[in-house]
Every structure is written in structure tokens, then in C-alpha cells.
Amino acid sequence: xxxxxxxxxxxxxxxxxxxxxxxxxxxxxxxxxxxxxxxxxxxxxxxxxxxxxxxxxxxxxxxxxxxxxxxxxxxxxxxxxxxxxxxxxxxxxxxxxxxxxxxxxxxxxxxxxxxxxxxxxxxxxxxxxxxxxxxxxxxxxxxxxxxxxxxxxxxxxxxxxxxxxxxxxxxxxxxxxxxxxxxxxxxxxxxxxxxxxxxxxxxxxxxxxxxxxxxxxxxxxxxxxxxxxxxxxxxxxxxxxxxxxxxxxxxxxxxxxxxxxxx
Numbered sequence: 001x002x003x004x005x006x007x008x009x010x011x012x013x014x015x016x017x018x019x020x021x022x023x024x025x026x027x028x029x030x031x032x033x034x035x036x037x038x039x040x041x042x043x044x045x046x047x048x049x050x051x052x053x054x055x056x057x058x059x060x061x062x063x064x065x066x067x068x069x070x071x072x073x074x075x076x077x078x079x080x081x082x083x084x085x086x087x088x089x090x091x092x093x094x095x096x097x098x099x100x101x102x103x104x105x106x107x108x109x110x111x112x113x114x115x116x117x118x119x120x121x122x123x124x125x126x127x128x129x130x131x132x133x134x135x136x137x138x139x140x141x142x143x144x145x146x147x148x149x150x151x152x153x154x155x156x157x158x159x160x161x162x163x164x165x166x167x168x169x170x171x172x173x174x175x176x177x178x179x180x181x182x183x184x185x186x187x188x189x190x191x192x193x194x195x196x197x198x199x200x201x202x203x204x205x206x207x208x209x210x211x212x213x214x215x216x217x218x219x220x221x222x223x224x225x226x227x228x229x230x231x232x233x234x235x236x237x238x239x240x241x242x243x244x245x246x247x248x249x250x251x252x253x254x255x256x257x258x259x260x261x262x263x
Contacts, residue, residue: 026148029231031076031216034141042141044082048073052131057174057192062101064193065133066108072218073135074116075197079216080148081206082141083199087113087120089135092128116199147205151212152232161198164221164262165247166191178254180246187246222263 005013015028025034025042034042050056050069060068070087077084089109093102113120123136170188172178180188205211213232217224221241229235243262251258 025143026080026146027150030149031079032082034080034082034146040143042143042146044077044080044084044137044139044141044146046073046076046084046137048076048135050133050135056131057171058176059174059189060193061108062104063108063111065131066105066110067112068108068193068195069133069135070109070112070116070118071195071197073137074112074118074199075195075218076216077137077139078197078199078202079214080141080146081202081211081214082139082146083203084116084118084137084139086138087118087135088138089120089123089133091123091125091134092130092132093125094128094130097131116197145206145209147202147211147214149213149215149228149231152228152234153212154234156212156234158225158236158238160217160221160242161201163242163244163247164217165251165258166244167195168220168261169244169247169250173250178250178256180250180253184246184249184253188244188250191244220263 011029023035024030025036026032032044032046034044037043048069050065050072052065055068056065069089073087074084087109110120118137166188169178169180170190170192173180173185173188174192179185202214205214213228215224215228225236225238241259241262243258247261248258250256251261
């Protein structure tokens with residue numbers, strides 16, 4: 001079972017059995033796969049899966065589920081500085097799933113693709129025990145622009161494109177573990193219900209050759225820093241962690257440490 005060994009161990013088993021992933025310009029374990037097409041061109045692909053009972057918090061609409069399915073794939077492209085062009089969606093739909101809910105979900109997918117200027121070109125459908133969505137992204141990248149995880153050097157500055165803690169705090173509110181005034185709660189819930197990938201920032205930073213390494217931080221700041229450190233063979237001194245202002249207020253109200261939420 002997946003739960004008995006965990007995602008990271010599953011990845012290690014797969015890589016151990018398959019061995020070298022020939023043709024992947026970035027190497028195994030990066031945010032995307034970048035297949036070498038020859039010359040300077042790369043076929044960049046990504047697939048990410050959403051399962052309703054593990055990835056959909058209470059209160060999330062089906063429209064937001066569709067939006068999130070696209071965004072979590074786009075976020076990895078953003079971290080690599082690559083423009084996604086085509087999105088496909090494979091859906092496992094449980095028996096009895098209402099047509100109204102399906103339309104709402106697809107509207108979320110459609111609108112997210114429009115927001116990121118991506119062509120949504122279909123996919124596959126099947127019946128499953130629970131709602132299962134697997135997004136797939138394709139784009140063309142270039143060897144002199146794509147940003148991997150392995151390039152961090154001594155003396156580099158660690159920078160982020162946003163503030164942290166919103167998702168962790170929002171999830172605690174959605175799960176009913178903690179509360180906050182309406183104005184604060186609404187802002188924090190948007191981090192988990194309506195996430196937005198930093199695609200424009202990633203493309204711009206890549207275009208001006210401003211990055212030596214980069215990673216999508218959806219798995220959390222602490223884990224992302226560990227992955228960059230491990231891939232680049234360097235350590236980091238972190239003196240300032242940008243925390244969402246509402247997270248600080250939420251933490252103060254509930255006796256929590258905002259840095260813990262940010263990490």
C-alpha cells in the first residue's frame with residue numbers, strides 16, 4: 001500500500017528499478033521532465049494527480065477543484081521558467097457523480113487554462129471509486145533558459161516569489177482545527193481554494209538569466225530548501241522568512257508560531 005511506505009520511498013523504488021532516465025536534460029527527481037529533442041530544444045512535460053479524499057479540503061467547490069488541478073501542474077513549469085502550452089486531463093469519476101458537479105469542475109479547468117494561456121485539448125475518462133484527476137502539461141523549453149534544481153552555488157542569494165504560511169493556516173481553518181475573524185479567514189482560505197502559480201515571475205526570471213536553481217515550493221518551504229540543498233550540494237543560511245500578514249494575525253489569535261506555519 002502507498003500509505004505503508006510513503007511517496008518518497010515509492011519514487012526511490014521506481015528509480016532503482018528503472019535506473020538511468022536517458023534523455024532527461026534535468027535528471028531524475030526535478031519538478032518536470034525535460035526530454036532532449038536535439039539542438040537547444042526540450043520537450044517539457046509534467047503530470048500531477050489530485051485525489052478527492054486526500055487533496056480536497058472541506059468547503060472546496062468543484063470549480064476550485066478543477067482550477068487547482070491545472071494550477072498545481074503549472075506551478076512546476078513556473079519554477080522551471082517554461083511556458084506550458086497544452087493541458088490534458090484524465091478523470092476517474094465515481095458512479096453517481098452529478099452532471100452539474102462535472103460541469104462545474106470542467107469550468108474550473110477551462111478558466112484556469114485560459115488564465116495561464118494554455119490550450120485544454122481533452123484527455124481520458126473512466127469510472128473509479130473516488131474522484132481522481134490526473135493533469136498533464138506539455139511545453140517547449142530551451143536548454144539555455146530552463147532552470148533545474150542542481151545549480152545552486154556558494155554565495156547565491158535565496159529568494160522567493162511570495163510569502164509563506166497561507167496554505168497551512170488556511171487548511172487548519174478549513175479542517176475546523178482553529179478559527180479566525182471572517183476577514184482573515186477568507187484571505188487564508190483563498191490560498192488553498194484558489195491557488196495561483198507564479199508563472200509570469202518564473203518566465204521573467206528565466207528570461208533574464210537571474211537563477212542558478214529553482215524549485216516549486218508547494219510541498220513547503222523547509223522541504224523545498226532541503227531539496228535544493230541536496231541537489232546542489234550546498235547549505236543555506238536563512239535569516240528572514242516572508243510570512244503572510246494574515247498568518248501572523250492568525251497565529252497570534254490561536255497561540256501558534258507563524259514561522260512553523262510558514263515552514
